[in-house]
Amino acid sequence: MTGKVGVIGLGNMGFHMACNLLKKGSGGVVGFDVAQQALERLRAEGGTTASSPAELAEQCDTVLTMLPNNDHVRTAYLGDEGVLKTLAKGSLCIDSSTIDPIVARALADEVVSKGSTFMDAPVSGGVGGAELGTLTFMVGAKPEEFSRCEPILSLMGKSTVHCGDIGTGQVAKLCNNLVLGISMLGVSEAMNLGSRLGIDRKVLAGIMNTSTARCWSSDTYNPAPGVMEGVPSARDYENGFGSALMLKDLGLVADAAKKIGAPIPMGENAHALYQIMVAQGYGSKDFGIAFKFLGGTDSDEETRGPL
Amino acid sequence: MTGKVGVIGLGNMGFHMACNLLKKGSGGVVGFDVAQQALERLRAEGGTTASSPAELAEQCDTVLTMLPNNDHVRTAYLGDEGVLKTLAKGSLCIDSSTIDPIVARALADEVVSKGSTFMDAPVSGGVGGAELGTLTFMVGAKPEEFSRCEPILSLMGKSTVHCGDIGTGQVAKLCNNLVLGISMLGVSEAMNLGSRLGIDRKVLAGIMNTSTARCWSSDTYNPAPGVMEGVPSARDYENGFGSALMLKDLGLVADAAKKIGAPIPMGENAHALYQIMVAQGYGSKDFGIAFKFLGGTDSDEETRGPL
Amino acid sequence: MTGKVGVIGLGNMGFHMACNLLKKGSGGVVGFDVAQQALERLRAEGGTTASSPAELAEQCDTVLTMLPNNDHVRTAYLGDEGVLKTLAKGSLCIDSSTIDPIVARALADEVVSKGSTFMDAPVSGGVGGAELGTLTFMVGAKPEEFSRCEPILSLMGKSTVHCGDIGTGQVAKLCNNLVLGISMLGVSEAMNLGSRLGIDRKVLAGIMNTSTARCWSSDTYNPAPGVMEGVPSARDYENGFGSALMLKDLGLVADAAKKIGAPIPMGENAHALYQIMVAQGYGSKDFGIAFKFLGGTDSDEETRGPL
Amino acid sequence: MTGKVGVIGLGNMGFHMACNLLKKGSGGVVGFDVAQQALERLRAEGGTTASSPAELAEQCDTVLTMLPNNDHVRTAYLGDEGVLKTLAKGSLCIDSSTIDPIVARALADEVVSKGSTFMDAPVSGGVGGAELGTLTFMVGAKPEEFSRCEPILSLMGKSTVHCGDIGTGQVAKLCNNLVLGISMLGVSEAMNLGSRLGIDRKVLAGIMNTSTARCWSSDTYNPAPGVMEGVPSARDYENGFGSALMLKDLGLVADAAKKIGAPIPMGENAHALYQIMVAQGYGSKDFGIAFKFLGGTDSDEETRGPL
Known part of the structure; x- marks a missing residue:
């Protein structure tokens, strides 16, 4: 059994993570969020709440942050009412937000200088994984x-x-999502092209999945409607990983790549395309919406022409 | 046992395919190639040869073509001394070249109008697969x-x-290689970025291969030296699938996409990048050379900086 | 005064060109087009017509072609009823279509082998220039x-x-339009970005036009509504140079570049973006529609936010 | 005659600007730089120096900053020894650095809250313009x-x-350089393509410069050797606007575009290409080096092939 855990950021992800901590045997949860409603929701589940990160840190020897971006995380730790104002020496700080690895390292330095431990621990698995307690850290x-x-x-x-x-958790997350965004666009282009050239999209996916085009975006999360059941493309791209979130992650990748001078031509192109999709109103649709953005249709029947 | 098979195009691929036909029980092989040396090589293996596609077609009820591009294939069938000048009704023509699917269909129409059968049957498996008889058609x-x-x-x-x-064999091949070229570039960008940001490249590949970045370019053919044994990146990108061949396939994809108006923004970017690589002299190196082109180094040690 | 001129291709451009030949003193015009209506329109202006390119060529010592693409031009000259079937030695063939320069050269070889002269002479100036007789060849x-x-x-x-x-007329046209398509996209991005960041778009255009961003797309044909009068962006992008035509030209550029191995990364990106625009239904809008495609608004007032 | 002017940042640009202030009649110059050598150089020209921005600001009613990036500017104004520690009410702060306009606005708010005035005034004209006093602000x-x-x-x-x-000076500078980077790449692609397709590069430039491809990168600063005298392409791309500086500006553009969600697909592609060029060692070469990067040669003679 752990001691009391402070959870800062009680949004879709953080709330479920806090609930699992409460249910599965931590020594209690103290929550903080800027939204009052989020605090009430946690109290209804049996948690307690604090009025600031500093007040929260006074009561906990472990602090977990799950926040939307670099600035939120920095403020939570370093702000006037931040965690570092009160954190006891020897505490453990875990940041599960997805942020710039270079920002994470700078933050770690501050935490270490106060005599505590910092780890970056971004997640994969989404809101569903947070609720079920099946995230990967x-x-x-x-x-x-x-x-x-x-x-x-x-x-x-x-x-x-x-x-x-320290920092390599963020590096792994960003590198993974860089490849993910690129391969999703690649699969979307191929599925649309193939369908329009007259191959059955299920047959095409089957061939790609046993050949060198094999990838998660094709065999587990295919963006072309009609290929798979139970994936966002089968439900009009609802309840998936939103294009706006992919855009955000590709933006973090671009920031980190820029700082160290690593060229990411396909990554920048992917970022630009998701930026156009978001500007055209597709931000909340699953990132497989790229298939539709490129002119993909709901079924082979609609696209098969004279070819 | 099949009848006599005519093989047109006795290069690296076609020669080995003809040898397997000879060894494994076809009713004999008649070969044709514009290079005399190629004809001699086939005769040394027990095949016979013809002085033109037309002369070849007179002797065979099956014709197999394995040629470098659209124009070669068209000339072999439709030229003044082409297959269609002499082909008997009811014959079978199989084209294993990688060409434009729209060209393949137009060619099929010509063959069918002569009362014969046409199939496109491009391959994966490379020269090694051709030699061992383990190609996928x-x-x-x-x-x-x-x-x-x-x-x-x-x-x-x-x-x-x-x-x-007819034509969908070419469609499948091109769509597969479109995704392949894109994902190879994506993995190259991510491996270089991650290595420079301080994560061990073996660890990074391991994480991607069990997460949503999972793909053939990462888990079977990783382009970063030091991650895998027995792949081109472990032997200075020699003896792999050349960048110039990937460029050719992406060019065919671009042609087909243009003809039907399907947008392939990532595919065109990949084509442009491989064109630069070929212009810079990397054409004969395996297409994983993208990792080096983007600044990737031979080992993590060389890239790890202060970050 | 010239002899009789044969004009093949009586579309928006070719019809007006034929009329100017009739009005301004050529020795008569014989027209051909696959559309009967086009032939009638020419006869109404005083021209005569032929039933095939071959019949036309019999009557003329100069042949002018103004056709949509490579295949049309090749058929007009080399087809079963093509110009070369009847063309008298010493004739002059001028092709004003925009086609692949490599195709133009191959065609020239055929014409020259018949003892005549070939020139490629693509135009700038559009339908307006064709009507007014102010084209540039x-x-x-x-x-x-x-x-x-x-x-x-x-x-x-x-x-x-x-x-x-021979061929360099097409080369000049394609290279010009390559830069044009790229700079139009660049200006569209900058005008949208600047407007959203709070600078008055007229002021921004004024600064760019006197600095290193100066270009035709900015100072003569600005794609942001509100900057200039009398340009397509001031009339909802109607009656301009259609996106589909820019797409066609960028496609020809890509073909030619591919054949000689010249990398055009920005050109391919421009092609992909115009392909998406056309797929989204913007084909007949002026190519400055890129500004809208990228999220540009009708006026600064609509975009100015808190920044 | 103005009062005393404080100049923070005495690098290639700032030093010359300070000298012009000294020579042309300001009421004296107080300089600050982190490099001692830079301070000595200014004293040799008749200026005085301070040991910190704060000490400098005590002595001046106008402060001019000319620094490499966002962080330097922020530190100069807001750091522990920054300008705002001592600046008298009613002073004038002019920042001539090229930075993120959103950062500039945030900084302006801080200066205004101290009762002073802030202006952003980035320049064009380069080191030469700084020395001659012919900059554009x-x-x-x-x-x-x-x-x-x-x-x-x-x-x-x-x-x-x-x-x-406030901030629109930076916006104008960034938008200008966005178009500049894109058009330079476009012109480089077209000049290389045209030269390889067999048109004389001087003739090609001449046609583009009187047609719709007309732009500063073509008519004033052409990147193909042999077209113009007195430009970087005529001296092996030395003494121009470095690729690394163009990369930096395109990076600032990307940051600003990301913050407000404006898509810049061509801008991101340009950024990626300049990042590759810098990674390949071309950072200090003029940004017209793109022509060479894409395979451009020193003269038409070297590229003219069979076409």
Whole structure:
């Protein structure tokens, strides 16, 4: 059993993570969020709440942050009422937000200078994984400290991967999503092209999935309607990983790549395309909406022409 | 046992395919190539040769073409000394070249108008697969005719997939390679970025391969040196699938997409990047050379900086 | 005064060019088009018509073609009823279509082998210029033959530029439109970005037009509504140079670049973006519609936010 | 005559600007830079120096900053020893650095809250213009305050343009350079393509410069060797506007575009291409080096092939 855990950021992800901590045996949860409603929701589940990150940190030896962006995370730790104002030496800070790895490292330096431990632990698995407690955590932590996160993270996820030193959790998350955004666009282009050239889209997906085009975007999450059941493309791209979220992650990738001078031509092109999709109003649709954006139709019948 | 098979195009691929036909029980092979040396090489293996496609077609009821591009294939069938000058009614023509599916269909119309059968059957598996007889054939054929190709193709490959009507074999091949070229570039960008941001490249590949970035370019053919053994990136990108060949396939994809008005923004970007690589002299290197082109190094040690 | 001129292709451009030949002193015009209506329209203006390119060529010592694409031009000259079936030795063939320069050269070889002269002479100036007789002709011709085109072209245009040997007229046209498509997209991005960041779009255009961003797309044909009068962006992008035509030209550029291995990364990106615009239904709108496609608004007032 | 002017940032640009202030009649210059050498150089020209921005601001009623990036500017004003620690009410702060307009506005708010005036005034004209005092200043300033900058800026430049409210100077600079980077790449692609297709590059440039491809990158700064004298392409791309600087500006554009959600697909592609060029070692070469990067040669003779 862990001690009391402070959870900062009680949105779609953080609320479910806090609930799992409450249900599965942590020593209690103290929550903080800027939205009053979020605090009430946590209290209804048996948690307590604090009026600031600083007040929260006074009561906990572990702090978990799950926030939308760099600035929110920095403010939560370093702000006038931030965690570092009150955090006891020897505490453990875990940031599960997806942020810039370079920002994560700078933040880690501040936490370490106060005598505590920092780990970045962004997640995959989405809101569904947060609710079911089946998230995967990609953890950047000093080798000798890594084991400290497992008792807590195991209450919220099914898998905890040590990626390397501080910051590498974010690096792994961003690199993964860079490939994901690019391959989703590639599969969308191929499925639309193939369908219009007259191949049955299920047959095409079947061939690609057993050949060198094989990838998660094709075999597990195919963006062309009619290929798979139970995926966003089968429900008008609702309840998936929103294009606006993919855009945000590709933006973080671009920021990090720019800082170290790594060229990502396909990544920048993917970012630009998702930016156009969001500007055209597709932000809340699953990122497989790229198939529709490129002119893809609901079925082969609609596209088969004279060819 | 099949009848005599005419093989037009005795290059790296066609020669080995003809040898397998000879060894594994076809009723003999008649070869044609514009290079005299290629004809001699076939005769040394026990085949006979003809002085033109027309002369070849007179002797065979099955014709197999394995040629570099649209124009070669068109000339082989429709030229002044082409197959159609002499082909007997009821013959079977199989084109295993990788060409434009729209060109393949137009060619099929000509063959059909002479009372014979045409199938497009491009391959995957490369020169190695051609030699070992383990190619995969992606076949576009009329449903009622498909079974005719199997006795012959099974002598040269391990798998024959019916993709749909005539032309869809080429469609499947091109769509597959479109995704392949895009995902290889995506994986190259991510591996270089991650390595420079300080994550161990083996660890990064391991995470991507069990997450949503999973793809053949990452888990089977990773382009970053130090991740896998026995792949081109482990031997300075030698003896792989050349960048110039990937460029050619992406060019065919672009042609087909243009003809039907299907947007392929990532595909065009991939084509442009491989064109730059070829212009810079990387044409004969495996297409994973993209990793080096983007600044990737031979090992993590060389890239790890202060970050 | 010239002899009789045959005009093949009596569409929006060719019809007006034929009329100017009739009005301004050629020795008569014989027209051909696959559309009967087009033939009647020419007869109403005083021209005569032929039932095939071959019949037309019998009556004329100069043949002018103004057709939509490579295949139309090839058929007009080389088809079963093509110009070369009847063309008298010593005749002059001028192709004002915009086609692949490599196709133009191959065609020239055929014409020359019949003892006649070929020149490529694509135009700029659009339908308006064709009607007013103010076109610019970019002419590829042998130096010793160039002067032969001037008496005829001067009846239809205000300027005739000798670009070099056969084919270079097409090269000049394509290179010009490559830069044009790219700079229009660049100006569209900048005008939208600037407007959203709070600068008055007229002020922004004024600064760019006197600085290093200066270009025709900005100072003569600005795509942002509210900057200029009398341009397509001031009339909802009607009556301009259609996106579908820009797409066609960028496609020809891509074909030519591919054949000689010249990388055009920005050109391919421009092609992909115009392909998406056309797929989304903007094909007949002026190519400045890129501004709207990228989220541009009708006026600064609509975009100015808190920034 | 102005009062004493403090100049923070005495690099290639700032030093020359300070010298012009000294020579042309300001009431003296106090300089600050982190490099001691830079301070000595200014003292040799008759200026005085301070040991921190705060110490500098105590002595001046006008402060001019000319620094490499967002962080340097923020630190100069807001740091522990920053300008705002000592700045007298009613002072004038002019930032001539090229930075993110959103950062500029946030900084302006801080300066205004101390009772002083802030203007952003990035420049065009380069080191040469700084030395000769012929810079153009693009100024973002409140309308009622704009006139205050003119007496000072006129000592260093030939033109001062009021772009609108605070931040719009940066907006104008970034939008201009966005178009510039894109059009330079477009011209580079066209010049290389045309040269390889057999048109004389001087003839091609001449045609483009009188047609719709006309732009500064073509008619004033053509990147193909052999077209113009006295430009970087005529001296192996030395002493021009470095690719690394263009990359930096395109990076700022991308940041600003991302913050407000404006798609810049061509801009991101340009950024990616310049990032590759810099990674390949071309950072200090003029940004016209794109022509060489794409395979361009020193003269038409080297590229003219069989076409």
